[in-house]
Amino acid sequence: xxxxxxxxxxxxxxxxxxxxxxxxxxxxxxxxxxxxxxxxxxxxxxxxxxxxxxxxxxxxxxxxxxxxxxxxxxxxxxxxxxxxxxxxxxxxxxxxxxxxxxxxxxxxxxxxxxxxxxxxxxxxxxxxxxxxxxxxxxxxxxxxxxxxxxxxxxxxxxxxxxxxx
Amino acid sequence: xxxxxxxxxxxxxxxxxxxxxxxxxxxxxxxxxxxxxxxxxxxxxxxxxxxxxxxxxxxxxxxxxxxxxxxxxxxxxxxxxxxxxxxxxxxxxxxxxxxxxxxxxxxxxxxxxxxxxxxxxxxxxxxxxxxxxxxxxxxxxxxxxxxxxxxxxxxxxxxxxxxxxxxxxxxxxxxxxxxxxxxxxxx
Numbered sequence: 001x002x003x004x005x006x007x008x009x010x011x012x013x014x015x016x017x018x019x020x021x022x023x024x025x026x027x028x029x030x031x032x033x034x035x036x037x038x039x040x041x042x043x044x045x046x047x048x049x050x051x052x053x054x055x056x057x058x059x060x061x062x063x064x065x066x067x068x069x070x071x072x073x074x075x076x077x078x079x080x081x082x083x084x085x086x087x088x089x090x091x092x093x094x095x096x097x098x099x100x101x102x103x104x105x106x107x108x109x110x111x112x113x114x115x116x117x118x119x120x121x122x123x124x125x126x127x128x129x130x131x132x133x134x135x136x137x138x139x140x141x142x143x144x145x146x147x148x149x150x151x152x153x154x155x156x157x158x159x160x161x162x163x164x165x
Numbered sequence: 166x167x168x169x170x171x172x173x174x175x176x177x178x179x180x181x182x183x184x185x186x187x188x189x190x191x192x193x194x195x196x197x198x199x200x201x202x203x204x205x206x207x208x209x210x211x212x213x214x215x216x217x218x219x220x221x222x223x224x225x226x227x228x229x230x231x232x233x234x235x236x237x238x239x240x241x242x243x244x245x246x247x248x249x250x251x252x253x254x255x256x257x258x259x260x261x262x263x264x265x266x267x268x269x270x271x272x273x274x275x276x277x278x279x280x281x282x283x284x285x286x287x288x289x290x291x292x293x294x295x296x297x298x299x300x301x302x303x304x305x306x307x308x309x310x311x312x313x314x315x316x317x318x319x320x321x322x323x324x325x326x327x328x329x330x331x332x333x334x335x336x337x338x339x340x341x342x343x344x345x346x347x348x349x350x351x352x
Contacts, residue, residue, distance in 0.1 A: 004295040024264040028194050036193065037236015038243065040186060045244035045275075046170075047179025051276075053256050056264060059336075059343035063257040065176050070317075072180025073295055075244040077322035079199075080188035091195040101196060102310065102320060102327040108262040110316075117305025117312065118338020122347060124300025125276055127313040128200040128306060130301070132234055136241030139276050141283050145299030150211075152303025157218035163308065 025093050041133045050133045052125025059122055109165040120149075171248050173255065186314075186320040196229060199315030201306035203227070203234040218307075245275075267351045280351075293350050309334070 049069060049095050058066035083089075084097055091097055121127050124145050125135055131149065134142040156163075172231040191197040205219065206227035213219040223231075253273045261272060269277045285291035309331045311320060317335070320328025 030228060033196075033229045033232040034236040035184075036189065037233035037241040039236075040183075040233070041237035041240015042244045042248065043179060043182045043240075044237070045181065045241045046174050046248060046250075047176075048173065048254055048275075049179065049183070050241070050275055051254055052281070053254055053260065053264075053272060054231060055339070056343060057257050060260060060338040062259040062263070064259075068176030069180040069183065072177045073184035073318060073323050073347075075182025076181050077187045077318050078324065080185060081191065081319075081322035082194075082324070084188055084191055085201040085347055086335060087190065092193055093195070095195050097191045097195050099191070099323045100270045101323075102325045103326050105251045107327070107330060110327050111334045113308025113310070114316075114331045114334020115305070115338035115341070116301050117309055118335040118340075118344035119346060120298045120301025120303075120305055120338075121313075121335060122339045122342025124293050127302060129237055129312070129314055131302070132200070132237040133241030133244075134275060136238040136243075137245040137275055138242075139274070139281055141281050141286055141295060142276075144286055145295050145302075148296040148299030149303030149306075150204050150207045152305070152344060153307040154208045154212060154216075154219075154303075155300075156304045156307035157205075157208060157216035158346065160216065160218050 002059050007096075027093050040129070041136065044130055045137050050126060050130035050137065055121065055125040105165045111165070120152075171250060174254075183318065187319040188277075190319075198319040199230065199311055200234060200237070201303075201312035201315060202230050204303050206231055215298050239342060266309060282298070286340060292349055294347075305338070 044050050047069060049066070054063075054066055059065040078134065081099075085099070089097055117127075124142070126142065126145070128149065131142055131146050135146065187198045190198045206223045209219040209221060209227070211224040256272055262273070264277075269279055271278050279285065280291065280294055282291075286295050302312075306315075309316065310333060311328070313332075313335065316331040318327040319334065348350075
């Protein structure tokens with residue numbers, strides 16, 4: 001099987017080190033991603049990150065808990081991802097790991113979209129990952145919030161050309 | 166071991182485990198961690214007409230992400246079925262007082278039953294909190310090009326300035342929503 005490439009990744013210059021290794025393994029199956037999702041969901045739930053109460057605590061600056069989670073998660077993520085980049089590690093399938101950069105544009109989308117998102121995060125106490133975890137964790141009405149979130153994304157798709165980015 | 170798993174996890178354990186995920190996704194399949202793209206995939210699947218934003222092959226681009234999303238839902242179920250903490254969350258007394266002033270007294274579970282019930286959803290206040298909140302999450306995540314995991318974890322891990330701006334804006338919106346809007350809605 002030939003090395004799979006991400007649809008939006010731009011091919012790098014053909015340095016020999018970027019060519020897929022001989023005997024490259026296939027893409028992981030969807031079951032692997034399902035399993036990783038299960039682990040992520042367990043961690044989010046057990047870590048109380050999906051708790052509406054914890055989110056209230058955070059946005060009211062009344063407890064360290066959520067700040068502690070972020071203050072540990074972000075450095076861990078930076079160190080591990082930067083290690084991968086510096087060492088130019090390959091994915092298990094043998095393809096070089098590439099992270100597409102985000103376009104800055106005017107920056108408006110990150111501020112306007114971000115503030116909009118944050119208000120919704122405060123109301124529901126959940127961002128998209130926790131929204132899914134909460135449905136599984138016995139708050140079935142969150143399915144209505146999820147449906148509404150899909151509707152929100154759909155409306156953005158309609159208005160996208162008219163919004164400043 | 167199981168007792169420790171079932172009790173509340175310290176914040177640094179949760180933070181460390183969550184923080185590993187951007188790297189895990191890169192190593193496993195050269196994928197960028199993110200959840201909100203699933204909202205877009207759902208639109209591409211169900212109603213792709215009227216916008217180029219949804220005209221792409223969601224199967225090749227999004228199947229892995231959808232599988233990951235379904236996994237999160239199952240993970241939530243496993244965590245509350247087999248690893249549930251029997252005690253309520255140790256919420257800060259100041260937050261208990263603030264919420265009590267808003268009429269939220271039941272502090273058990275993951276979300277207040279007084280708000281997140283089918284019955285409350287049928288009221289105007291409930292619809293604003295649940296449907297309005299969900300809509301803003303979906304619209305905002307698509308507009309900002311990512312959510313807490315895509316920007317807050319994956320984007321920050323790659324030291325992307327747009328993600329730093331996005332995460333700060335998430336917080337600004339969250340504080341406005343919590344301090345200004347929620348008291349207006351629930352009062």
